[in-house]
Amino acid sequence: MQRKNRFRLILGIVLIVALAALLIGYFALRKPAEKSGTSTPSVSLTDSSSTELPTGLAKADPTMKSAASSNTANQKAASSVGQTASGQAEENWVTPVTVKIDPQKWYLTLVSIKYRLPENYQPELTYPVKGIDRPLDARVTPHYVEMYNAAKADGCTLTPYSGWRSISRQKSNYENKVSNYMKEGNSRAKAEQLAAEWILPPGASEHNMGLSMDIVNTQESFENTKEFKWLQEHAADYGFILRYPKDKASITKVAYEPWHWRYVGVEDAKKIKASGKCLEEYLGIYNS
Ligand SMILES: [Zn+2]
Known part of the structure; x- marks a missing residue:
């Protein structure tokens, strides 16, 4: 018992x-x-227009984090050492210029932290992949579709993750970030620099123009996927380039983004690829 x-x-x-x-x-x-959110970058659950960073990647990849801001990060670390750091940061901070779009060569427009789209810029939009709410400039969409289908035939899925994003949305997100940094006691100029570490200012993101697509199909680093290898080999044949190469961050002012592919037209894409240059070098237009 x-x-x-x-x-x-x-x-x-x-x-x-x-x-x-x-x-x-x-x-x-x-x-x-x-x-x-979801562990797989499911397109239906992520609102690309609400955030600069694909949420699933925010930790692993500093998406859209500008190299200018990496400098800021370094300077943040250095700021305890001496006064020069903040002075340097002010110097490195670019003076924005409103970009002029050549109607004949619209596809070669350089949009960056320095060269920004006018606030009222609004491309005509279409959706490259049925059922996926990721638009591109209507002139680029057919080229993405062509590339998407060719990749699919080779067993690679170039799922659109983030395409066009409105300037007004970009502005409100950026301004939120700026005001947060100002509440912490930073000057407007300093707060802008710090904010740009996380989200590019309105008109400075290629996504505002609708010529670029962030392509993600797995949770692992996109660089290690067969899709990335496919793009490296074939994207130029459809007019797309890797816009922010690893070794060009000091020129593009944007950290390496293996998932970000930009349309520049087939002819120029092939030339850019063969030259090993980034878009700034190829056009001879620099951000500082
Ligand atoms: Zn992107």
Whole structure:
């Protein structure tokens, strides 16, 4: 009888412990899922227009984080060392210029932290992949579709992750970030620099023009996917270039983005690829 009671007691404890473990496990798994949305970069759940950073990639990849801002980050670290850091940061901060679009060569427009689109810029938009709400400039869409289908035939899926994004949306997100940094006691100029570390100013993002697509199909680093290899080999044949190469960040002022592909037309894409230059070098237009 006593033995039976002891057995029941042990059984009861085991059951309680198991239940507690289940509950802990459930909440531990649930929290990050709620925070980061979905683990796969499912296009339906991410609002690309609401944020500069694809949420799923925000931690792994500093999407759209400008190299200018990496400087700022370095200077942030250096600011405790001496006064020169902030002075340097002011110097490095670009004076924006409103970009002029050549109607004949619209596809070669350089949009960057320095060369910004006019606030009222609005391309005509179409959607390259049915059922996926990621528009591009209507003149670029057919080229993306062509590339998408060719890749598909080779077993690669170039899922659109982030295409065109409105300037007004970009502006409100950027201004939110700026005002947060100003609340922390930074000057407007400093707050702008710090904000640009996370989100490019309105008109400075190629996504505002609708000529670029962020292509993501897996959770792993896009650089290691067969899709990335395919793009490196074939994208130029459809007019697309890797806009922010690893070794050109000091020129583009944007950190390496293996997922960001920009339309420049077939002829120029092939030339750019063969030259090993980034768009700034190819056009001879620089950001500083
Ligand atoms: Zn992008």
